[in-house]
Amino acid sequence: xxxxxxxxxxxxxxxxxxxxxxxxxxxxxxxxxxxxxxxxxxxxxxxxxxxxxxxxxxxxxxxxxxxxxxxxxxxxxxxx
Amino acid sequence: xxxxxxxxxxxxxxxxxxxxxxxxxxxxxxxxxxxxxxxxxxxxxxxxxxxxxxxxxxxxxxxxxxxxxxxxxxxxxxxxxxxxxxxxxxxxxxxxxxxxxxxxxxxxxxxxxxxxxxxxxxxxxxxxxxxxxxxxxxxxxxxxxxxxxxxxxxxxxxxxxxxxxxxxxxxxxxxxxxxxxxxxxxxxxxxxxxxxxxxxxxxxxxxxxxxxxxxxxxxxxxxxxxxxxxxxxxxxxxxxxxxxxxxxxxxxxxxxxxxxxxxxxxxxxxxxxxxxxxxxxxxxxxxxxxxxxxxxxxxxxxxxxxxxxxxxxxxxxxxxxxxxxxxxxxxxxxxxxxxxxxxxxxxxxxxxxxxxxxxxxxxxxxxxxxxxxxxxxxxxxxxxxxxxxxxxxxxxxxxxxxxxxxxxxxxxxxxxxxxxxxxxxx
Numbered sequence: 488x489x490x491x492x493x494x495x496x497x498x499x500x501x502x503x504x505x506x507x508x509x510x511x512x513x514x515x516x517x518x519x520x521x522x523x524x525x526x527x528x529x530x531x532x533x534x535x536x537x538x539x540x541x542x543x544x545x546x547x548x549x550x551x552x553x554x555x556x557x558x559x560x561x562x563x564x565x566x567x
Numbered sequence: 568x569x570x571x572x573x574x575x576x577x578x579x580x581x582x583x584x585x586x587x588x589x590x591x592x593x594x595x596x597x598x599x600x601x602x603x604x605x606x607x608x609x610x611x612x613x614x615x616x617x618x619x620x621x622x623x624x625x626x627x628x629x630x631x632x633x634x635x636x637x638x639x640x641x642x643x644x645x646x647x648x649x650x651x652x653x654x655x656x657x658x659x660x661x662x663x664x665x666x667x668x669x670x671x672x673x674x675x676x677x678x679x680x681x682x683x684x685x686x687x688x689x690x691x692x693x694x695x696x697x698x699x700x701x702x703x704x705x706x707x708x709x710x711x712x713x714x715x716x717x718x719x720x721x722x723x724x725x726x727x728x729x730x731x732x733x734x735x736x737x738x739x740x741x742x743x744x745x746x747x748x749x750x751x752x753x754x755x756x757x758x759x760x761x762x763x764x765x766x767x768x769x770x771x772x773x774x775x776x777x778x779x780x781x782x783x784x785x786x787x788x789x790x791x792x793x794x795x796x797x798x799x800x801x802x803x804x805x806x807x808x809x810x811x812x813x814x815x816x817x818x819x820x821x822x823x824x825x826x827x828x829x830x831x832x833x834x835x836x837x838x839x840x841x842x843x844x845x846x847x848x849x850x851x852x853x854x855x856x857x858x859x860x861x862x863x864x865x866x867x868x869x870x871x872x873x874x875x876x877x878x879x880x881x882x883x884x885x886x887x888x889x890x891x892x893x894x895x896x897x898x899x900x901x902x903x904x905x906x907x908x909x910x911x912x913x914x915x916x917x918x919x920x921x922x923x924x925x926x927x928x929x930x931x932x933x934x935x936x937x938x939x940x941x942x943x944x945x946x947x948x949x950x951x952x953x954x955x956x957x958x959x960x961x962x963x964x965x966x967x968x969x970x971x972x973x974x975x976x977x978x979x980x981x982x983x984x985x986x987x988x989x990x991x992x993x
Binding site (some may be wrong): 512561 | 620621622623624626629631632634635636638650653698721722723724761762763764765766767805889922923926929930931932
């Protein structure tokens, strides 16, 4: 990894917050640090979920990531 | 008393076969929300469009799989199925249950859900159909704390690994499918419960080429038992089959008179590689030509058995038809020893190499078999560090094109093409 763990976390959160699409695939985060292994990116994205800074959205067959404030929640009017 | 009129669904009860409509009506007597399942389904039949919304943010804390969100798009008409989430529960190895465990599971689902189930999904999980968001965490607590069971996989995760009954009951199992399935399930807990991949990924473990868990048709990595020495033959038992002392196929087709057993017609002529013959009253097998189809062993189980030098073939890339149609997995490693002593090191190294490559080059929502097709088998096996063999090609003799890479040609491709063309016009 070219970036430190905290730098990569910040980059991932920035991408999730500013991307035109509110929900992103794990591969969309790879460009946050092209030198990092996909598995490292996955581990850090999952850590951000544990910290409640990202959330999973799943269709059942595919899982995506989003910042909680941007995600569509079927049970509330909030989110995009 | 039915809550909704369901004339279209009622027709499904009129046939001679068991009907899920009857089942749901029966369940609705104790779980009234089930009337709304029938109501919403009737409306879908009438409107010819689904009224389910699939997916969402629902789950249990710390897990990124195991729950599939589902909502009705007409909750005002059918409030009982406003939320109707699916829960996937990991099945025990080989799907061995105790009645106590099944009762506990059903009691739990009556308590927290609709009581409706789907035993089992095509991956192998126990599928529990229909619950509300607020019931998910209490259900998960009871499942894990009272029953020591866990959720299965969903989304872009490693899905719940599945295996055949293996050596627990089957004499043909060439490796311990239950052990490897259990150990790999434990090893890859993170990949099962948290999304890791471009799309879903499945392992399946079959003990022999009969492939009772359909690994070759359904799993991204199929581990199928095989052997590399000779089929064991008991010539006296072969004679016993010919003389009618033993029923063929273990008596599986004994419900009808098929006439006297004919080894030429029922075994030798059906061998796909024609590697068998009768000679001097004995069955001879050219084992070098055998493709391990299992037909002869299935027909004469007393007479023929797999060899003793056993392991597994590793195939990659099967999938059900979602985008490009169904495909079987492709043979990549013809034989690998599957040994607990080294913690299945060779297999796990192979799996992780496939994952690293697919995570890097696979597109979103692309199964590994589709990535292999897009990039090409030659590149895939090069990345895996495996030499090409004819068995990887469907028709090795029908394709005249052989490609050589620069490093495989002495001196490389440094020739002067212009000079060559002066002597050999294109």
